[in-house]
Amino acid sequence: MTNIAGYLPLALGMGEQGGQQAQGGGGTQLVTMLVTFGLIIVVFYFLVIRPQNKKKKDAQKMLEAMKKGDRVVTIGGLFGTIDSVKENQIVLKVDDNVKLLFQKSAISSVVERGGSGDSKE
16 A cells, blocks of 8 residues: 555645655645635635625615616716616606616616605715
């Protein structure tokens, strides 16, 4: 039966450790490396992935909650009041006789809810 632990550092690209003392340290180095990568992945999840998913979910809720009379801003910076809401489109009233058709996803934020006077940023 061969000693598989001696080949593990070579398989992982760590090079030859040379001797019995180095083989014991190689296992410790492997565990340390795996723990380090695990911690990096956990930190990456909490600092990047989770906030991004939360922001996406909040934006989706905002788009679903839009209704006639809400004052909104488009991603291009155009302010307007929602005149009508369809499945994927909204009609914005930007002046007395000017109405523009936009996709819902073009709305950046709701400035003021219609009728309630609440402002949301």
